[in-house]
Amino acid sequence: MKRISILLFILVYCAICNAQFSNKYSTFKKFDGLFSFFYDDSTDKIYLEVTDLEKEFLYVSSLSSGVGSNDIGLDRGQLGKTRVVYFKKAGNKLLLIQPNLKYRALTNNALEKQSVEQAFAKSILGGFKIEEEANGKYLIDITSLFMQDTHGVANKLKNTAQGNYSLDASKSAFNLERTKAFPKNIEFDVFLTFKGTAKGRYISSVAPTSGLVTVAQHHSFVELPDNKFKKRSYHPRSGSFMFSYYDYATPIEQDIHKRFITRHRLQKKNPNAAISEAVEPIVYYLDNGTPEPVRTALLEGGRWWNQAFEAIGYKNAFQLKILPADADPMDVRYNVIQWVHRSTRGWSYGASVTDPRTGEIIKGHVSLGSLRIRQDFLIAQALTNKPFAKSDDNNNKMLELALARIRQLSAHEIGHTLGFAHNFAASTNNRASVMDYPHPQFKLKGKNIDFSGAYAEGIGEWDKYTVAYSYSDFKEDKNEDEELKKIIQKAQKEGYRFISDRDARASGGAHAYAHLWDNGGNATEELNKVLKIRAVGISNFSIDNIKEGQPNSVLEDVFAPLYFFHRYQTEAVTKLIGGLDYNYTVKGDQQLTVKAVSKKEQQEALQSLLQTVNAEQIAIPKNKLSLFPPRALGYGSTRESFNGKTGISFDALSAAETAADMTLSFLLHPQRASRLVQQKSLDSKQIGLHDVLDQLINNTFKKSYKDTYLDEAQQNINFRVLYYIKNLAASKSVHPKVNAIANFKLQELKDRFLDRNKPYALEVVNRIEHFQKHPELFKPIVSPKIPDGSPIGMECMTN
Known part of the structure; x- marks a missing residue:
């Protein structure tokens, strides 16, 4: 009898220990992986089972199906943010916390670490009521984390002037075909529908019903890699992307800003082998x-x-x-x-x-x-x-x-x-x-x-x-920093920049x-x-x-x-x-x-560039125009x-104007104009803005053609030159000398055309005079795109 009682006790105890959560979850579809989770199709909810509190993992969001417009910029397969996160119990909730890894203290001193952690903000990405707790396991309804616009679709539509949209929960749901569980990662996929009034042509051109835009957002919980990965120092000539953080445990005489490269983990099976x-x-x-x-x-x-x-x-x-x-x-x-x-x-x-x-x-x-x-x-x-x-x-x-x-x-x-x-x-x-x-x-x-x-x-x-x-890979008897330096030096010696x-x-x-x-x-x-x-x-x-x-x-x-x-x-x-x-x-x-x-290189470059604002070079030949009905x-x-x-x-005239505008927008860019002023101040023998404008005007305003088509094309180009000189004269982001030179050239052009009683000359003078009287009214005049x-x-x- 005593043995039976003991056996019954063991069975009851084991049943209690193995009990997970109440029977209502047994009817839900269960997924077992890095985390176990349940899907309730009657409510379209996900319940996540959390065992290890404060254990860090990766949370990655992305866009698994997009909008299909380059201008909007919401593409299929577009990655979102990658975050290190962990769950922490607070009262009747589990909080999903993102620690601040930009600021660290890499030290064995726990108090020093704590001081840095407390100095900078964390981010709580979600708070989830604990639905049930059993034997150190917590069950939470995590649906709200996924049923939100994590990827910023609504903001993207607004910022690209496509309209004001908001998430329509009634038309959003989990996509079970792409919701999966694996030992080291779990994947959630959600159809999200955004409701709004379309204002832009981009969204209207790609959405079947422009007021309802449905995309799929994807969420991954991923096991973090082990701690065996070795960071490699960044060098500004390595050709690599930089990954960095601030280490407040760094000795005072060293740089607190730590820089490393991003790379995949790769090791030789046989480190000592040549291949x-x-x-x-x-x-x-x-x-x-x-x-x-x-x-x-x-x-x-x-x-x-x-x-x-x-x-x-x-x-x-x-x-x-x-x-x-x-x-x-x-x-x-x-x-x-x-x-x-x-x-x-x-x-x-x-x-x-x-x-x-x-x-x-x-x-x-x-x-x-x-x-x-x-x-x-x-x-x-x-x-x-x-x-x-x-x-x-x-x-x-x-x-x-x-x-x-x-x-x-x-x-x-x-x-x-x-x-x-x-x-x-x-x-x-x-x-x-x-x-x-x-x-x-x-x-x-x-x-x-x-x-x-x-x-x-x-x-x-x-x-x-x-x-x-x-x-x-570097052998153990080699200093990695020295070996990396040799690679940089070899590339430099062989002329690679x-x-x-x-x-x-x-x-x-x-x-x-x-x-x-x-x-x-x-x-x-x-x-x-x-x-x-x-x-x-x-x-x-x-x-x-x-x-x-x-x-x-x-x-x-x-x-x-x-x-x-x-x-x-x-x-x-x-x-x-x-x-x-x-x-x-x-x-x-x-x-x-x-x-x-060198001055020689700059002069040669300018002469070559001037071909691209020359109607004879840039205008479409007349015998080709019949090809374009x-x-x-x-x-x-x-x-x-x-x-x-x-x-x-x-x-055809606008084609030449557009081509010339392309050159002029680069050549007479305000920052370039300021650099030319500085260049001349440092070396009086160098070319300066005054020289560039002189040569440009000589090769545009001072050119004329007997062929009326070429002459008209050149005049269109000349008005673009005039516009960009006015832009330099009006710019507030340049050295004052740029304004002075540009204004001086405008006056020269005005004097040149002042006594010419022809429509083109009168319009040049009219535009310059209007600018001189009301420079505050100067506005961009856009060429055909x-x-x-x-x-x-x-x-x-x-x-």
């Missing part, structure tokens, strides 16, 4: 919905990176495969390349989920815009001499060019997710990096344009240095040798070549640049990228004017710190088309 496989290779997966021949091109281009890993002694360390059919691209276990569709051409980008504690890249996520390849095909179509004269199937040459570009695109965006930044100086050094923006490099063969070698193939020599810096985004932009950037989408070691010489190629392309252009049965008006869209073919090399050349040559130097590296571009019904103009002021007819060029390439994002 070894990786303990765990870096494996990327290509979207299985990518069509051929794009799929093969993306695989080929992406796999170039293995060349760089082989150069540092790894075998098959980087791999690229097709995403398994049963895998979710938003699952953080997969590095993914997604083929993203939008209604318009847009940026491709590489994003990463990184451990906020260490900078370790946990997931690389590439988004490639699917319309990019069609634009590259169109560029090739425009540059090919009569491609469809004999057959509409003559596509191979154009397709090969487009696929060559896509291989580059794949390598470039994967590079961002491996931890690498843009290197816009690489194009001046034999196309040394896939992390530059590549512009096709053509050659002339008689009256034809040669496409061979338009894009480089394979990984660049600079890219091998970035991989070496980020991923090299690294200059990234901020310094390369045409407006604010001033670096003479770092540009977007340029080619060649000498930007000026390359512009002259590009203008010759453009001229040959325009001369060859004919009805045979479109296929049989296509409306003639489609020719305009094929012609646009050819007409503006010089735009990016023009940007590069403008940066030589008032430009600087400099490096990201550190003390003791014996590099050039900074110097002005008003648009056929059903084939209206798009953002890729020319814009004008003549209604439905093709506006240039057809979309950017985004022609890529953009990076990191998390």
Whole structure:
């Protein structure tokens, strides 16, 4: 009897111990993984089981299905924020807390750590009532965390002027097909519907009902990596992205701001071997919905990176495969390349989920815009001499060019997710990096344009240095900092430079040798070549640049990228004017710190640029204008088309004005004008703003043509010159000397035309006098918008 009582007691005790939560949850669908959770389909709620309080994990949010507009910027596969979080009990709630990892105290002194933690704010991301508690386990209704606009969709729609939207909970629900549990991560997917009144054309063009916009937001809870990852020091010439924080336990004589690079975890199986496989290779997966021949091109281009890993002694360390059919691209276990569709051409980008504690890249996520390849095909179509004269199937040459570009695109965006930044100086050094923006490099063969070698193939020599810096293994008897320094020094000795985004932009950037989408070691010489190629392309252009049965008006869209073919090399050349040559130097590296571009180079650049505001060079030849009739019904103009002021007819004068405006907006940028004033003050022999304006006026206002079409085109260009001089005269963000010189030139122009009794001269005088009397009323006068060029390439994002 006693034995029976003991047995009954044990059974009852075990039943109590094993009891989890009340029976009402037994009817819910259960998911077991990193956390266990229940789904109640009668209420569309998620109940999360929390066992380990104050144990940190990663919370990653993203957008699993998007809006489909590049201008709005809400794409399928877009990563959101990555946060370290933990649950903490407070009364009858569990709080989801995000600690502040920007400010730390890396010390064994607990009180010192606590003082820093208490000094800076935390963020509580949610508070959830404890529904039940059993044996140290807590059950909470976590639905509210997921049924909110975590990705900021409503704000994005508002900020892009598409209307005021708010979340409509009645039209939102969990997507169980993409809600899953795994041992090291759990995934939640939610359909969210936003209700509002559409005001912008972007949302109206992509949403079937513009007042109801439904997207899917994704949420991942992920186990944090172990503490064996070793951070690597950042160097401004490493070519890597920087990850940083402030360590308040740092000795006073050292820098409190700690800088490291972001990178994947990679180790050799045999550290002492010259060539070894990786303990765990870096494996990327290509979207299985990518069509051929794009799929093969993306695989080929992406796999170039293995060349760089082989150069540092790894075998098959980087791999690229097709995403398994049963895998979710938003699952953080997969590095993914997604083929993203939008209604318009847009940026491709590489994003990463990184451990906020260490900078370790946990997931690389590439988004490639699917319309990019069609634009590259169109560029090739425009540059090919009569491609469809004999057959509409003559596509191979154009397709090969487009696929060559896509291989580059794949390598470039994967590079961002491996931890690498843009290197816009690489194009001046034999196309040394896939992390530059590549512009096709053509050659002339008689009256034809040669496409061979338009894009480089394979990984660049600079890219091998970035991989070496980020991923090299060093033997235990070697000092890592010294070995990294040797890599930097070797790259410098072999002439490889690294200059990234901020310094390369045409407006604010001033670096003479770092540009977007340029080619060649000498930007000026390359512009002259590009203008010759453009001229040959325009001369060859004919009805045979479109296929049989296509409306003639489609020719305009094929012609646009050819007409503006010089735009990016023009940007590069403008940066030589008032430009600087400099490096990201550190003390003791014996590099050039900074110097002005020589007067000779600036003068040559200016002379080349002046061609692009010359009607004889830039105006569309009259014998080509009959190719561009008003648009056929059903084939209206798009953002890729020319814009004008003549209604439905093709506006050739506005085309020339728009092309010239592009040059002038860069050349007479207020920051460049101020740099020219400073440059002249430091070296009286250098060119200054006064010199630039003199030469510009001599080559615009002082030119005239017997041909009335060319003369009218030049006058349109001249009014753009006048506008930009007035802009410098009125600007409040320039050195006063800029205002003075610009005002002086306006007076000179006024005096020049004052006694001429012709409509053009009178209008010049009228505009100057009005400005002089009421400079406070000066407003931008916008030229017809240039057809979309950017985004022609890529953009990076990191998390």
